[in-house]
Amino acid sequence: xxxxxxxxxxxxxxxxxxxxxxxxxxxxxxxxxxxxxxxxxxxxxxxxxxxxxxxxxxxxxxxxxxxxxxxxxxxxxxxxxxxxxxxxxxxxxxxxxxxxxxxxxxxxxxxxxxxxxxxxxxxxxxxxxxxxxxxxxxxxxxxxxxxxxxxxxx
Amino acid sequence: xxxxxxxxxxxxxxxxxxxxxxxxxxxxxxxxxxxxxxxxxxxxxxxxxxxxxxxxxxxxxxxxxxxxxxxxxxxxxxxxxxxxxxxxxxxxxxxxxxxxxxxxxxxxxxxxxxxxxxxxxxxxxxxxxxxxxxxxxxxxxxxxxxxxxxxxxxxxxxxxxxxxxxxxxxxxx
Numbered sequence: 001x002x003x004x005x006x007x008x009x010x011x012x013x014x015x016x017x018x019x020x021x022x023x024x025x026x027x028x029x030x031x032x033x034x035x036x037x038x039x040x041x042x043x044x045x046x047x048x049x050x051x052x053x054x055x056x057x058x059x060x061x062x063x064x065x066x067x068x069x070x071x072x073x074x075x076x077x078x079x080x081x082x083x084x085x086x087x088x089x090x091x092x093x094x095x096x097x098x099x100x101x102x103x104x105x106x107x108x109x110x111x112x113x114x115x116x117x118x119x120x121x122x123x124x125x126x127x128x129x130x131x132x133x134x135x136x137x138x139x140x141x142x143x144x145x146x147x148x149x150x151x152x153x154x
Numbered sequence: 155x156x157x158x159x160x161x162x163x164x165x166x167x168x169x170x171x172x173x174x175x176x177x178x179x180x181x182x183x184x185x186x187x188x189x190x191x192x193x194x195x196x197x198x199x200x201x202x203x204x205x206x207x208x209x210x211x212x213x214x215x216x217x218x219x220x221x222x223x224x225x226x227x228x229x230x231x232x233x234x235x236x237x238x239x240x241x242x243x244x245x246x247x248x249x250x251x252x253x254x255x256x257x258x259x260x261x262x263x264x265x266x267x268x269x270x271x272x273x274x275x276x277x278x279x280x281x282x283x284x285x286x287x288x289x290x291x292x293x294x295x296x297x298x299x300x301x302x303x304x305x306x307x308x309x310x311x312x313x314x315x316x317x318x319x320x321x322x323x324x325x326x327x
Contacts, residue, residue, distance in 0.1 A: 102313040105176075105249045109306070112173020119287045130290050133305050136257030137169030 167306040169257070171292040172250040174283075177304055183244030188231045192224060229269050236265035241307065249308025255291070255301050268300035 120127050132138045196213045203211040213220045235242040240251035240259055252268065254260050260268075275282025275295045282295030293303055 098316070101247065101249075102316070104247070105308050106313065108176040108179055108248055109167060109173065111175040115174050115287070123288065131171070133170040134253060134255060134257030134291075134303055137253065137305060138257075 166309060166312075168309050170306050172304045172306050173292070174286045176248050176250055176306075177286060180242070180244040180248040180250055183247055184232070184242045185244075187243045188228055191231070192227050195227075196220075229266075232269040232272070233262070233265045236260060236268060237262040245304075249306060250304055251307040252302050252304055255293070255297075255303050257303075257305070260300075260302055264300050264302055268296055268302050271296040271299040274299070 116127065120130075200211045200213060203209070213223070232242060236252050237260065239246075240253060245251060252260055252265075254264060278295065285294045285298065286292050289298075291303055297303055
């Protein structure tokens, strides 16, 4: 009960009047026109996002999230149906296969070099003197630079 | 589970003469692949004949015809693949291909010549293969007779870059 007699009734009337006034004002305002006049970009520019983020306690929010409840609500079957598992498996398998293939080829090339080095040593020939590949596929090595001419000849 | 295997840095070798080890491994893979496919075909044939006639059939009961079929199959296996892309299954796995001695792709004629002269390298106690080690162009006897050479078609440099890219993705720092 209010300490001043009759104040409760006055408060009630004031409340009713305020509600009615607000309602009338809201009806009178053209919200679309009002929103059109607002420069949203200017408002956004004035917002200090970093400060806003600093004020957010993420830990607290995460603590309040009931992950178990969220997981329970997920329809795993529907997710699995929509997931292209085949392509994921194929992609990962292709990656592993290409890695293994690269490894096998690299090892074989390494052994090729090892054998070629020994054969060249036995045959007493220099690897640099041997052609690298067929002329259409491998450019001939650049000729060795000749002696630098004396300064007066340049 | 991430499986990353270390690849030794090998320089780009595309177009260079392929070495003996790579060629040997590729050939072994081809022998396995061709015989595997032949065995599968023989089993499928035996099953089909048994299904249609109701009698038990096995290719091994007909030794000479099966030998002829095997020889024809080997000819088709190698010639078809070499004429088509210059590489067989084993060569594709090992990243090598057959080209003509000047580096141009080979056609059916050269592919057939290479297939027909390949047994010669064996018949000379394997001495025909010695050229892969000793010849300046790493050409075996059948390569010389068919006017072909074997080169690397695998881009080792690209493989190296792939591996480095994967390393970067795994450890961005």
